Amino acid sequence: MMQRSVQQLLRPFRTVSVAKRGFIGPPGPWGPRGSIFDELQNRVSQLERDFFRSPFVMSWRPFQQPIDNEAFRIRNPIIEEDGVNKFKLEFDVRRFKPEDVKVSTDTQERVLTIEAKYKDAESSFEYSRKVGIPEGVEPKQITAKYTSEGTLQFEAPYTEPAKPELPKEQELKIEHK
Template sequence: MSSRSIFRGPPVPWPGNFVNPFAMADQMMHQMQQEMDRWFGGPQHHRGANGVPSTSFYRPFVDAEHPTDTELYRLMNPIVEENGVKKFKLEFDVRRFKPEDVKITTNEQKRCLTIEAKKQDENSKFEYFRKITIPDGIKPNEITCNFRSDGVLAFEAPYYEPAKIETRPDTKIEIEHK
């Protein structure tokens, strides 16, 4: 039995300009939202008894629910330079949670930072989890965190230039024959 028999149709090629998966996912979510609005009517079609647009209209893919561009950029580029000083800087959007719902830990041996948040009420349950590798040049015990009023967790730490490994020219190793 060939593996092609389990698939219907020819294999689908990757898009030629597949550079940023986050941008592609965001574009697909917007297309899905437009399609849902077309089929089910957008918020303009949902009005209360007094003719005022209903605030209870459910829109699953609104921009406010997506991670911020800053969060995505900082995950890929956590070392920034401000006023000539390099530092570690990350931001995470946890606006659904209160500060007491968030748990942050570091593991110096594995060099990772873990952010966990959980909230539950009678109708729903929300969870948030991120595990980030702490880059070289950052001391985990020097990382500070601030829970801002806009619901963003902001992490900062000083950056120390890691020791450079001295490279030596190639050497030939002789093989002994016994």
């Protein structure tokens, strides 16, 4: 299917009549584009659709999905599991061996840092994330686990932080001049 689209894209435009190409009269600087460009745009769009539906490209989709999931989880790290709220994060580090991954917490800044580096003769990969630890999570209670699927999981108990009590209603004096 993709090969057919490439052949169509590369097909000479001489098969399209001169009237269809939009070459009747001199084109103005901001005038209509002419149908030759529309035809080219349609062919390129069809080629893109065929390419992104191909089995080769579709096989890479699972590698893209964890990144989307990771971004969502970083923004929403508190979940409810079995009726209990907890801090839970997962990071896709399947390209790295467990010994290549370094994790640390900064208790003063309340930041969780994940770094991984891999290098061999042919390639190198680096991964780095810094995530704020929400109020209600004690940084010292965070546990890390590297799964067989290459996911780095963090968990910790979460307690709702105390909210300061604000006065319900306060009357303001109006100054008259």
